[in-house]
Amino acid sequence: MSQQIEAAKKLAAFTAVDNHVKPTDKFIGIGSGSTVPYVVDRILQQGEEVNKDRIFLPTGFQSRQLIVNGGLRLGDVSQYTHIDVTIDGADEVDSNLNCIKGGGACQLQEKVLAEAANTFIVVADFRKKSSILGTSWKQGVPIEVAPGAYAPMLERLKKMGSPNAALRMAKMKAGPVVTDNGNFVIDAPFSEEDYKNPKELLVKLKMLTGVVEVGLFCDMAKAAYFGNEDGSVSVRWSDGKTEEVQAH
Numbered sequence: 651m652s653q654q655i656e657a658a659k660k661l662a663a664f665t666a667v668d669n670h671v672k673p674t675d676k677f678i679g680i681g682s683g684s685t686v687p688y689v690v691d692r693i694l695q696q697g698e699e700v701n702k703d704r705i706f707l708p709t710g711f712q713s714r715q716l717i718v719n720g721g722l723r724l725g726d727v728s729q730y731t732h733i734d735v736t737i738d739g740a741d742e743v744d745s746n747l748n749c750i751k752g753g754g755a756c757q758l759q760e761k762v763l764a765e766a767a768n769t770f771i772v773v774a775d776f777r778k779k780s781s782i783l784g785t786s787w788k789q790g791v792p793i794e795v796a797p798g799a800y801a802p803m804l805e806r807l808k809k810m811g812s813p814n815a816a817l818r819m820a821k822m823k824a825g826p827v828v829t830d831n832g833n834f835v836i837d838a839p840f841s842e843e844d845y846k847n848p849k850e851l852l853v854k855l856k857m858l859t860g861v862v863e864v865g866l867f868c869d870m871a872k873a874a875y876f877g878n879e880d881g882s883v884s885v886r887w888s889d890g891k892t893e894e895v896q897a898h
């Protein structure tokens with residue numbers, strides 16, 4: 651199973667790079683997570699000639715390492731505010747391309763780079779493809795929160811329909827996960843009713859004092875690529891079209 655999942659991630663990433671990272675693209679956003687290393691692998695396969703004039707912008711510590719270790723040129727979104735294409739993973743994607751992101755606590759910088767990009771593309775394996783958010787991703791919406799606000803915010807979230815909202819705790823370290831920006835993360839699961847209207851939920855959550863960013867990405871992706879177990883790739887487009895492509 652895990653081999654199939656890895657193969658599916660790689661298929662999605664390779665196909666998305668082949669279709670969306672053009673030789674003329676100079677500013678490229680690199681997302682976070684376990685699917686994105688395959689994105690970088692495929693970009694490297696495009697060759698030194700095409701990559702030597704490109705600048706790659708990271709969404710966090712992990713993607714910065716991928717860029718540096720790949721010998722690619724690292725840039726910062728504070729200097730390069732217009733990105734040609736950003737490719738990133740997702741925890742779940744609904745039929746309208748709304749995504750839950752932030753399973754790796756990188757949602758703030760990921761959203762900055764998705765928004766700054768002319769084209770934002772999502773890559774994932776078949777497990778992430780849903781009709782409604784919350785179907786397979788039960789952990790909830792990752793909410794990055796200023797450390798001083800987490801306790802009252804947990805109470806607010808519980809009253810807002812997320813009784814199991816919880817502070818994300820670190821593994822191999824006592825205490826909470828601390829994001830690349832020095833904040834905490836709350837994971838807040840919501841009802842199917844709420845997930846049916848992710849944009850409304852996003853607006854409600856962003857209004858809470860202390861929220862830095864919410865891991866709901868609505869109306870942002872142009873396409874989502876899902877690697878399948880049978881070696882095909884399903885593509886969902888923002889205009890509602892879907893297609894199955896055979897990977898090369």
Ligand SMILES: O=C[C@H](O)[C@H](O)[C@H](O)COP(=O)(O)O
Pocket residue numbers: 681682683684685686738739740741750751752753754755756757760
């Ligand atoms: O914060 C992490 C990101 O939103 C990831 O892109 C997301 O968790 C998906 O990661 P993976 O490719 O490992 O499923």
